[in-house]
Amino acid sequence: MKTTGGSDAAKRRAGERAAEAVADGDVVGLGTGSTTAYAIEAIGRAVDDGLEVRGIATSFQSRQLALEEGISLTELDAVEGVDLAIDGADRVVDDPESAAHGTLIKGGGAAHTREKLVDASADRFVVVADPSKLTDRLEASVPVAVLPEAHTVVAERIAELGGEATLRDAEHKDGPVVTDAGNLVLDCAFGPIGEPGELAERLSSLPGVVEHGLFVDVADATYVGTDDGVEVRRY
Numbered sequence: 054m055k056t057t058g059g060s061d062a063a064k065r066r067a068g069e070r071a072a073e074a075v076a077d078g079d080v081v082g083l084g085t086g087s088t089t090a091y092a093i094e095a096i097g098r099a100v101d102d103g104l105e106v107r108g109i110a111t112s113f114q115s116r117q118l119a120l121e122e123g124i125s126l127t128e129l130d131a132v133e134g135v136d137l138a139i140d141g142a143d144r145v146v147d148d149p150e151s152a153a154h155g156t157l158i159k160g161g162g163a164a165h166t167r168e169k170l171v172d173a174s175a176d177r178f179v180v181v182a183d184p185s186k187l188t189d190r191l192e193a194s195v196p197v198a199v200l201p202e203a204h205t206v207v208a209e210r211i212a213e214l215g216g217e218a219t220l221r222d223a224e225h226k227d228g229p230v231v232t233d234a235g236n237l238v239l240d241c242a243f244g245p246i247g248e249p250g251e252l253a254e255r256l257s258s259l260p261g262v263v264e265h266g267l268f269v270d271v272a273d274a275t276y277v278g279t280d281d282g283v284e285v286r287r288y
């Protein structure tokens with residue numbers, strides 16, 4: 054499993070606390086990554102104890118883990134709604150004075166396309182994070198999933214927007230990362246992002262872009278695992 058730094062104990066606290074929010078009968082969006090994995094494992098233990106839920110996986114990784122944990126799975130087009138989604142993030146803007154408070158960057162594991170679909174469909178979307186993800190200035194690279202044949206064209210458009218796009222290379226395969234849906238990922242450095250909502254709209258409008266990792270006004274809360282507990286931010 055991809056890990057992205059941060060304390061495992063803090064990730065575990067955040068994930069396990071979020072799993073406590075799952076109620077009997079819920080349809081639950083199962084996010085991707087090392088922090089959400091703790092939530093999925095905790096939901097699995099609750100299922101062993103009799104909790105009845107249906108999960109919607111956001112990636113091959115979360116599907117495999119849910120199957121191992123004995124969580125029943127369904128699909129977005131087979132349910133009337135998603136009660137709760139639990140998912141990690143690579144960056145979380147943590148500044149109540151800022152209009153961007155609660156904005157996320159996701160996609161470090163190249164799963165952000167399906168994550169955004171499921172997270173945005175949920176009645177409640179809870180982010181699970183350790184303190185290393187919190188920032189008051191959004192300046193990390195934004196992952197952008199693109200149709201394979203579009204990567205050079207989109208990279209040029211990104212440059213016109215003031216960004217620098219780098220095709221993400223695979224670690225244990227020659228060539229690029231290929232997402233679960235068969236797309237490529239451009240990691241796009243824009244420097245400090247002052248207006249994430251505006252950038253998000255511009256990225257979404259580029260032909261060839263499948264989805265980008267800016268999540269603006271999607272999260273309802275972030276559970277931040279700390280050394281000795283969990284802090285909750287509500288948006």
Ligand SMILES: O=C[C@H](O)[C@H](O)[C@H](O)COP(=O)(O)O
Binds near residue numbers: 143162
């Ligand atoms: O594509 C991957 C996802 O957006 C993850 O949720 C994100 O990278 C956070 O992962 P982790 O909890 O492992 O830091």
